[in-house]
Amino acid sequence: xxxxxxxxxxxxxxxxxxxxxxxxxxxxxxxxxxxxxxxxxxxxxxxxxxxxxxxxxxxxxxxxxxxxxxxxxxxxxxxxxxxxxxxxxxxxxxxxxxxxxxxxxxxxxxxxxxxxxxxxxxxxxxxxxxxxxxxxxxxxxxxxxxxxxxxxxxxxxxxxxxxxxxxxxxxxxxxxxxxxxxxxxxxxxxxxxxxxxxxxxxxxxxxxxxxxxxxxxxxxxxxxxxxxxxxx
Numbered sequence: 001x002x003x004x005x006x007x008x009x010x011x012x013x014x015x016x017x018x019x020x021x022x023x024x025x026x027x028x029x030x031x032x033x034x035x036x037x038x039x040x041x042x043x044x045x046x047x048x049x050x051x052x053x054x055x056x057x058x059x060x061x062x063x064x065x066x067x068x069x070x071x072x073x074x075x076x077x078x079x080x081x082x083x084x085x086x087x088x089x090x091x092x093x094x095x096x097x098x099x100x101x102x103x104x105x106x107x108x109x110x111x112x113x114x115x116x117x118x119x120x121x122x123x124x125x126x127x128x129x130x131x132x133x134x135x136x137x138x139x140x141x142x143x144x145x146x147x148x149x150x151x152x153x154x155x156x157x158x159x160x161x162x163x164x165x166x167x168x169x170x171x172x173x174x175x176x177x178x179x180x181x182x183x184x185x186x187x188x189x190x191x192x193x194x195x196x197x198x199x200x201x202x203x204x205x206x207x208x209x210x211x212x213x214x215x216x217x218x219x220x221x222x223x224x225x226x227x228x229x230x231x232x
Contacts, residue, residue, distance in 0.1 A: 079195070095111075110155025178204075
């Protein structure tokens with residue numbers, strides 16, 4: 001009788017495992033952001049800042065929203081493939097400065113690397129080589145994989161769709177620290193290179209694939225250096 005009881009318990013455990021493991025992998029884990037993320041990320045200060053910033057930008061829209069997509073140019077190549085084959089990289093300044101990108105509101109943190117093609121994303125966040133450096137005037141573009149790494153790893157843009165207008169992005173180097181304030185989030189086609197163009201302000205543009213588990217489009221997060229918005 002004891003052996004039969006043990007056998008029943010064992011079979012029950014195996015059947016539960018067969019049911020629970022796929023449930024976790026295909027239902028609970030992909031929805032981690034919806035189930036756990038909001039609880040971890042919620043705080044009163046952030047909610048207040050978000051409401052205030054959205055209210056102010058509604059009264060005075062950013063230049064991007066005014067001009068819309070009127071100057072959009074497109075190509076058959078994806079954003080990541082739009083680099084010229086003649087491009088050269090003689091010095092990796094960001095890597096020498098140990099440049100780190102951090103978004104506390106969504107538990108993202110990782111080093112920024114430099115390279116001439118999208119393979120650079122296999123080791124970390126990729127600084128698009130024809131864009132400005134963080135802290136400089138112009139458009140500093142950082143591109144990262146969405147699901148090559150999954151939480152609890154932080155050097156991934158898996159959670160990037162959960163940022164909100166008013167959130168802070170910090171870029172830290174050995175000698176500098178730059179804080180950007182998110183001003184816009186949008187989805188564009190994967191070959192919409194208009195988001196790579198230079199601007200006359202101090203901005204940071206983050207790019208990753210969307211929807212989750214696909215590369216059909218690109219999620220774009222635009223942030224401006226906080227010295228322009230007086231946000232501390």
